[in-house]
Amino acid sequence: MSLAANGLFRYPIVQAPMAGGASCPPLAAAVSEAGGLGFLAGGYKTADGMYQEIKQTRGLTRRPFGVNLFLPQTGHVDQAAVEAYRGQLAGEAGWYEVSLAEEDIIGTCDDGYEAKLAILVEDPVPVVSFTFGCPTPAVLDRLRKAGTHTTVTVTSVDEARAAQAAGADSLCVQGVEAGGHQGTHRDDPQTDGTAGVGLLALLSQVRESVALPLIAAGGLMRGAQLAAVVAAGAEAAQLGTAFLACPESGAHPLHKKALTDPMFAHTELTRAFSGRPARGLVNRFMREHGPYAPAAYPQIHHMTAGLRKAAAAAGDAQGMALWAGQGHRLARALPAGQLVEVLAAELAEARRAVEATQMRSES
């Protein structure tokens, strides 16, 4: 059943769950209050930390919102490559006077998945989305029985088919334009991590391969682009970078400022910060270390945590992970609720323009 028919939003505008601080209760609540669908990031938090945010959000809005979970990472990690990368970063660590230790790596590799699921089944939220893999049919079934709509992030036709077979209610189709992590179900170290498919090309292929409602994500910043993905078969659009710039977002001020700073002209996919391909503004850290970063998530994420914190504390954007989608230059620092309204108005205008073209071409 469609997301709109489920009453999940008034406008087909979903705020992307941005783990690491950008997504937070005030942002999610503002988006949902305005008629979009706000999202909390369950990733990189304890189960209790996630639950506290859910309760805070419920205190700010009675509208539906979602929570995103990371799938546990079970792939083989080349420990020698991880150690080599630790050597690569030794100079940075000395400069910033931080440790490159990975504390409690066993506890963090599964990101508290089972504990978070238990909470979400016990005290359900309207939507739960998944990144970095496909949940088991049993997990999706438990959530559905709890009354929750489930969405699985996919970046290929094969992943879309797997998610439909597992019983997802809808799919978030993520193009290569997207900021932050690509939600690929398995990071294949044999690829260079830049082989992703553009949103519009991916959307048509997924649309013809599965019957589920689709949420389109990747580089979307304007209502006209929302009209575009709807025309291509999506029911809704998910925007991350667009909401990152809002005052309610918890992103670091330097991160927000960098989105439209002409010094940061390009984005690239890199494993430099986390060990998994993620798109960010090209800066010194990415240029220097990206070529050497192994496919080792979340080991590298934890290894660079101290470096990223120290760079932010020093006000050094060249050492931070400046996640951004390819549309970053179009970011608008509007309050989130106002941004939802502007996007909805632009969407309606683009649809009217399409209609007018249609009438002309038929006359």
Place this chain on the structure above:
Amino acid sequence: MSLAANGLFRYPIVQAPMAGGASCPPLAAAVSEAGGLGFLAGGYKTADGMYQEIKQTRGLTRRPFGVNLFLPQTGHVDQAAVEAYRGQLAGEAGWYEVSLAEEDIIGTCDDGYEAKLAILVEDPVPVVSFTFGCPTPAVLDRLRKAGTHTTVTVTSVDEARAAQAAGADSLCVQGVEAGGHQGTHRDDPQTDGTAGVGLLALLSQVRESVALPLIAAGGLMRGAQLAAVVAAGAEAAQLGTAFLACPESGAHPLHKKALTDPMFAHTELTRAFSGRPARGLVNRFMREHGPYAPAAYPQIHHMTAGLRKAAAAAGDAQGMALWAGQGHRLARALPAGQLVEVLAAELAEARRAVEATQMRSES
């Protein structure tokens, strides 16, 4: 002025000029006859060869069509890197028993640009498009005075602004999804050639930066995608891979077959065949040599010409340049005129669907 107002097509469907044999008079004429805009490829031909194709096409249709030209390549080429790559390919050359000589490299670096322009000014065609750079204002002015509509291929906002400043009549906005060569104005060897921007993200940024009509290109295979790019501000869509599969296209039968062969699941941008980033189906040649190929166009194009010919003659798709966009799996081997009609019908249907959604959301 818009392309439609200029009477250049009935449907906003442009057939991409595919140099190297795929574009040919029967394909261009069939597309134009059906109400789209057919294109001939001026590149990799002598000026007279181009002119013969123009005359053939005129014999097949009285509808408008276009001719594409490559800009002369003036950037510095690292000759040592070219020689190193010749060494890399020595094994292939021995296997196929071909020479890696670059005959007449001086004559081919400019692709006969001035001679071709002289013909197109003397005996004008309705549309001339440009790839690999921006023509001078004087060139665009000469063509305009000859009654020709000019289009410049762009892959970034900066290139779009340069083309508008030079006096282009419209822009072909090429996303990273596109098959074959990226039309970047200058191939920067400092980048890895995979930093391109997805079509929808690029389109909105260009739309807000220039006032010219835009033709959207990159991974487009279905009418719903055409409706999408129109919603995002393009006037028309350009399709290459979609027409490559048509019986009228001059592409090698193995190339056509490979587009939907499950053995070729992915595309990548590579400098392996030509020395400039181009997207093709990943095969043995690309995997083995792509990582070592220098930014040296057209030197590498000419160096690999014999190898590519020999591979085709041997029926070995693993050694051919299998140019393809990211939508290749959706290729349909329909006659070109029928494909134009199917695309136009799908476009109209997608527009009606958008209209219906709009009416529902307003009710």
